[in-house]
Amino acid sequence: PPKLTAAPAKTKPLASVRHVVAVASGKGGVGKSTTTVNLALAFRALGWRVGVLDADIYGPSIPTLLGLTGKPTKGQGRSLLPMQAYGLKAMSMGVLVDPETAMVWRGPMIMSAITQLISDVAWGELDLLLVDMPPGTGDAQLALAQGTDLSGAIIVSTPQDLALVDARRGIAMFNKVNVTTLGIIENMSQFICPDCGSSHAIFGQGGAQAEAMRLGVPFLGALPLSMALRSASDAGRPILARDPDGPLGLLYQSMARTV
Numbered sequence: 463p464p465k466l467t468a469a470p471a472k473t474k475p476l477a478s479v480r481h482v483v484a485v486a487s488g489k490g491g492v493g494k495s496t497t498t499v500n501l502a503l504a505f506r507a508l509g510w511r512v513g514v515l516d517a518d519i520y521g522p523s524i525p526t527l528l529g530l531t532g533k534p535t536k537g538q539g540r541s542l543l544p545m546q547a548y549g550l551k552a553m554s555m556g557v558l559v560d561p562e563t564a565m566v567w568r569g570p571m572i573m574s575a576i577t578q579l580i581s582d583v584a585w586g587e588l589d590l591l592l593v594d595m596p597p598g599t600g601d602a603q604l605a606l607a608q609g610t611d612l613s614g615a616i617i618v619s620t621p622q623d624l625a626l627v628d629a630r631r632g633i634a635m636f637n638k639v640n641v642t643t644l645g646i647i648e649n650m651s652q653f654i655c656p657d658c659g660s661s662h663a664i665f666g667q668g669g670a671q672a673e674a675m676r677l678g679v680p681f682l683g684a685l686p687l688s689m690a691l692r693s694a695s696d697a698g699r700p701i702l703a704r705d706p707d708g709p710l711g712l713l714y715q716s717m718a719r720t721v
C-alpha cells in the first residue's frame with residue numbers, strides 16, 4: 463500500500479478526507495494534470511478511495527482527461543455531488559465556470575472559488591484528494607497552500623532548466639507555508655522512438671532527479687514522453703484506465719507506492 467504518512471488533513475469540511483495532496487508545477491504544459499489523473503488512478507489501483515479536484519482555473523483540463531460531460535448534480539443543502547469517472551470522484555472549475563470568465567479573476571476570487579470547490583462538494587469518505595493546482599507560485603497558489611490542510615505536495619517538472627527553475631520556486635513556496643514536498647516527478651523525460659527503439663532526451667534528461675537530490679526531496683520517478691499517454695489523455699480515457707498493468711501503469715503505481 464502507499465506509504466503516505468504525513469499529517470492527515472484537518473480542515474473541517476474535509477474531515478472525511480484523510481489526505482489532501484497538491485500536485486503543482488512551476489510552469490504550465492509540463493504534464494501536471496496528466497500526471498494528477500494517472501497518479502490518482504494508480505492510487506485507486508492500490509486500493510485507495512481517491513478524488514481529484516481540478517483547481518487549475520486558467521486551464522482546467524481534468525474534464526477532458528476524465529471524459530467528464532454535463533454538470534454536477536446538487537446534493538443536500540448547498541452542496542454539489544462530485545462527478546464520477548473510472549472509479550474516481552472528480553470536480554473541476556471547468557464544469558462550473560466558463561474558463562474565459564475565470565481567466566480574468568483576481569487572486570481573492572480564485573481563492574474563494576477554490577475554497578468553495580473544497581468545502582461545498584460532498585466528497586464523502588476519501589483516502590486521498592489530489593488537487594491539480596494552477597501552475598506558478600502567485601497569491602492564489604500560496605493562499606490555497608495555506609488555506610487547506612495539505613498532507614504535502616508533489617511537484618511535476620520536465621528535465622529542462624527553465625521548468626526546473628520554476629519547480630524550485632514551487633518547492634520554496636511550499637516550504638514557506640510548511641507544506642512538505644513529498645517528491646518530484648520528472649515528466650517527458652525521454653522519447654523512445656516507436657520505429658527504431660532508440661531513446662532521445664528531448665528536454666534533457668535527469669535534471670529533475672539531480673535537482674531533487676540537491677534539494678533533499680524524494681525523487682518519485684521519470685515518465686517518458688509517450689504518444690500513447692498523450693492520445694489516451696486526449697480521448698478522455700487515461701492510460702491507467704486503459705492499461706493499468708502496462709509499463710506506464712506500473713510506473714505510476716510505483717510512484718504512488720513511493721509517495
Ligand code: ADP
Nearest residue numbers: 490491492493494495496650686687688692695
Ligand atoms: P499541465 O497540466 O502541466 O499544463 P498537461 O497535463 O495538460 O500539462 O499536459 C500538456 C500536454 O502534454 C497535453 O497535451 C498532454 O497530453 C501532454 N503530455 C503530458 N505528459 C505527457 C507525456 N509524458 N507524454 C506525452 N504527452 C504528454
